Amino acid sequence: MRATLMYGAGDVRVENVPDATLEKSTDAVVRVLVSCICGSDLWPYGSMKPNTAGHRMGHEFIGVVEDAGRDVASVKRGDVVIAPFVWSDGTCDFCQAGLQTSCRHGGNWGNPDAGQGEAARIPQADGTLVKVPVPEDSDLLPALLTLSDVMCTGHHSAVTAKVGKGSTVTVIGDGAVGLSAVIAAKRLGAEQIILMGRHQARTDLGRDFGATEIVSERGEEGAARVKELTGEDGTHAVLECVGTLPAIETAFAAVRDGGSVSRVGVPQYRDVPMPSVFMRNVSLTGGVAPARAYIEELLPEVLDGRIQPGRVFDRTVKLDNIAEGYRAMAEREALKVLVRP
């Protein structure tokens, strides 16, 4: 079968790899219908050291079950399923608590299979996959695909920052996660949603999703603008959807005393600069999103169109042209690229 490998910065190739097959009785094999490129894929795309073995790419995909091990009970051949961006057993204490990213028997895609390919072996299929009631050619596939990562990641940022009815919220970043965070904040009842971004097509989409104000300034100037829009208080929640040091600095400058900064962009820094945060009782929360925990809650609203996170996809490529998709996202020509095998 064909699959995507990254061999170093800027070096993405689609190659023949061994077919996905069942290895354990708890596995399933899924033929991929749609996958996509993640903002987090762009970090290695920008900086990965050359590696002759290559690294299998892709952790967001929807597919059709082709085969299932004898211990798989929740899905069967022919089912259309969402694969969240880690696999998990669904039964351990962490999974039961909704933290599937810390599953005691879970893991990450890429070893060996991953989403940006024609098929994938799914470990712990019962705990991992979520069956969705749509046909293989449904127009809802892009929207449903966001439940494998970005929509759930945006939701995680809003939930961990305790966004609720009447909250004021700043979303830092107009990428797919930031825009999903706007959707999440809106549906949780936020009354003011300030989106920080400077790419007009994206901030326009953010307005459609529920952003009440757009701040195009960055850094101190951007935080000052958020303060201005909130009577100098800052917002209850700041959802940091970028992952850079300047973004997290802006987050702490824009948050209200007693509020929360939630970061869901993979941090590209180690130590967190938090001056004055102690005296202001600001919390830092978030982390890698347990997408699996949120799919059932968000699924009905995707199915009936109340939320339309699929609109973050503004380009589609064939698997064999995925390198072009990476380039377009890295150069910010495309917001988020859908991949069809």
Add this chain to the structure above:
Amino acid sequence: MRATLMYGAGDVRVENVPDATLEKSTDAVVRVLVSCICGSDLWPYGSMKPNTAGHRMGHEFIGVVEDAGRDVASVKRGDVVIAPFVWSDGTCDFCQAGLQTSCRHGGNWGNPDAGQGEAARIPQADGTLVKVPVPEDSDLLPALLTLSDVMCTGHHSAVTAKVGKGSTVTVIGDGAVGLSAVIAAKRLGAEQIILMGRHQARTDLGRDFGATEIVSERGEEGAARVKELTGEDGTHAVLECVGTLPAIETAFAAVRDGGSVSRVGVPQYRDVPMPSVFMRNVSLTGGVAPARAYIEELLPEVLDGRIQPGRVFDRTVKLDNIAEGYRAMAEREALKVLVRP
């Protein structure tokens, strides 16, 4: 009147200062019955640059109202009152939300009056003071005095870290705040409370307060011991009651995935080292405790002896001998020093 001033590291003096008097109609004047020395007073005691003006010390005290401005309604001459460690109006949105440390019209003791003296002017007396139903010579004064800071600070750490029924908790630090955090974790329903400390008299008191295990190792070794005591998972909550860089590093090493580190020791560092925390969904919370928010909740249990935080006081000095109290605390001869004018 007499009051304590700090002129630099190790230089604490009791001097004559202007008498405390009413300045605004919302002020009260309180004659101090008992005050104490705080662990946070030891930071400037260890490092303050010489300052010829001196700095008035003390933010924990209980006193008797001597005079009250015409707009003060909640207390009157003769009332015994607790003064929490910041003053606050009690009416602004932050106060109403229980974050009196961010009060829009609040402030810190020391300008001009503070607790380590014979009397103090109390700004925003209605919002600040809490009347307690005990006589001036009550044996409960030491226990009640902890509600001005340490008991509420320990409670704040437990509350912000979401300690509840069945929680597993690590408390870092066997000082007065750490021991108060043990009391707080116990009363909130924690089932395992691991106290990290190496001063036996203090850890023994910690056991009395509810600690289930004592870990005397520090740093990586200490965190490894916590892991060992929790099936390698770490605890749901880590209450960091010290404020040093090694303490916060230990906290992140000892916390369970999905858990919270709450820091209530004034941080003696700026950037927070948080490796791997993102992938583990660990939150950092806490901050300077809004003691005023918690006094009503804790007061009944102090009055009836269900909790006995007054046991953290192991030495008493007269105000004129307060320098000896500072020395004894700085050298860890005394756990917490009570001061009687």
